[in-house]
Amino acid sequence: MAQAINRYRTDLRDFRFLFFEQFDLPAVLGKEPFAEWGQDECDMVLDEVYRFVCDTIGPLNASGDAQGCRIEDGRVLTPEGFKGAWDQLWEAGWRTIAAPSRWGGQDAPTMIGSFVEEMLCGANTSFTMYTGLTLSAAELLLEFGTEDQKKKFVPKMLSGEWTGTMCLTEPHAGSDVGSASSSATRNDDGTYNVQGTKIFISGGDNDLGENVIHLVLARIEGAEAGTKGLSLFIVPRVRVNDDGSLGELNDVTVPSIEHKMGINGSATCVMNFGDEGGCVGEVVGGIEHQGIRQMFHMMNAARIGVGIQGLAVASASYLSALEYARERKQGASVKKLKDANAPRVPILEHPNIRRDLLAMKATVEGVRALVMKLSNHADRLRTTQGKDDESEAYHKGQIDLLTPLVKAYGTDAAFNVSSRAIQVHGGHGYLKDYPVEQYCRDSKIFQIYEGTNFIQSMDLVSRKLGQAGGANTQAFLMDIQNFINANKNSPELAEGLQHLQAAHEAVAASVTQLIGWFKGGKVEHIPLAAEDFLTIMSELAVGWLLLEQAAIALRKLPETSKTHPDYAFYTGKKFAAQHFANDVLTTLPSRVQRLSTIDTLPVEMPDEAFATV
Helix, strand or coil: CCCCCCCCCCCHHHHHHHHHHHCCHHHCCCCCCCCCCCHHHHHHHHHHHHHHHHHHHCCHHHHHHHHCCEEECCEEECCCCHHHHHHHHHHHCCCCCCCCHHHCCCCCCHHHHHHHHHHHHHHCHHHHHHHHHHHHHHHHHHHHCCHHHHHHHHHHHCCCCEEEEEECCCCCCCCCHHHCCCEEEECCCCCEEEEEEEEEEECCCCCCCCEEEEEEEEEECCCCCCHHHEEEEEEECEEECCCCCEEEECCEEEEEECCCCCCCCCCEEEEEECCCCCCEEEEHHHCCCCHHHHHHHHHHHHHHHHHHHHHHHHHHHHHHHHHHHHHCECCCCHHHCCCCCCCCCEHHHCHHHHHHHHHHHHHHHHHHHHHHHHHHHHHHHHHHCCCCHHHHHHHHHHHHHHHHHHHHHHHHHHHHHHHHHHHHHHHHHHCCCCCHHHHHHHHHHHHCCCCCHHHHHHHHHHHHCCHHHHHHHHHHHHHHHHHHHHCCCCCCCHHHHHHHHHHHHHHHHHHHHHHHHHHCCCCCHHHHHHHHHHHHHHHHHHHHHHHHHHHHHHHHHHHCCCCCHHHHHHHHHHHHHHHHHHHCHHHHHHHHHHHHCCCCHHHHCCHHHCCCC
């Protein structure tokens, strides 16, 4: 078994920059619903959560990967140490820090919750999946459940006594949720008998809590076909009595767990409901045929969470590669290649390694800014709801628009950065002696679950771009233009802003192109272009946020001593933004042009021409 050593690292200074310099978190602190929060409390959380993950769950990452999960006597057993860490996490209250205080949370801002999520995921993705699904299931019940359902299930889920899942996927259906065949029949007492099989259920069973609360999509007998006929059911593994105590088993079984490429400490289960005809559930909120609407609330939160998973693993991969590059000596300096007696230097001195590390740094810090921008919109939405309709619509619209970007681009970044980190390590990166090979294996699933990244791109181009009559997209583009206009007189930002302006105009033109395809009936073009467009739009957003960081850094550098750590930090912000602008933003206009002349050969080619076997 792998040795229990924490290898997780992060840069807390970057979070303080995002909180207190770029996104002005203090503007919402001390106001409802964050009345009990100030900058000191936020600072404390940054330090204490980081200490917790390094001491408690980080050491279980490699060992959990090596040991994996197993089934004994019909129950899933998680890796050694997970149960103890689970109890410590819920006792400390970190997992529910942003949950409502009425239900045991601490009413923290969403930005703080996103920070905690990144720390937990970066230190141990597999372990954190159990906690994230439990929290998301509880939040769904808080949003849609009856008062009795909230009181019956939520407190024990938010204390870690019970765990939670979401059960959508079926063997024959995959992402085609509307073709689900799981069924439900009404009972005289208002409950339902649920029957069916679900696959790929993360945390479907475990030994962490006393009970597992499954949220199961099924079709009530007689309901219409497709997604509109689906209802969402609360199906506990062990039935829950009216007084909250546990009753008898509920005919929920786990015939097998998946053997996966990564996230081996997370039990991915096949779940059978009602094999013996005795699986009883209750419909969420007491309302039938609202399953997809209810489940999408959980799925949208989960998609943001997966984007944060991607960010967390990308960051851990980058910092691992940076640490290795500082320590590993190999080859002479490029300036002394012909000197056979030249000393070996740390590979950080080699130009290609420096290029790779700077690209990773820019990507990680840009994605983190994107996550925190979305989180900041959520916090400002919570302070304006019911008070300012225009502001409320703006913040909600930006959350909707940015969600597919965070999920897809954040998870693409995880796999790309972790792969690049292996390359920096050279042959050692391919070994289990270093953490980057696990990061790469773990990260691949992020691009697939909670809706593949292709699904995210189709959500963006077919739904999100046109929401509110296109007002959300126009507001996003206007925010970028306003930044460009506000900084146009900065000589040090001039080149980067020029690249950003050209990229902005290209993306705006691409939006018009996509709308034209829809109106012109060229719908087969959309799936061919959607993924590339999402990447381009994400890079526009990341380039903007990085240049915004550079603008802040340029204002702070003259007043910062060159011997202070902040001087190096701000200098890094300037270089990261400039590199991303030069290396990525400059390519956007030509890539948009390529989209406009989309290659339709993939849909024109006959099926039999792909291969003759």
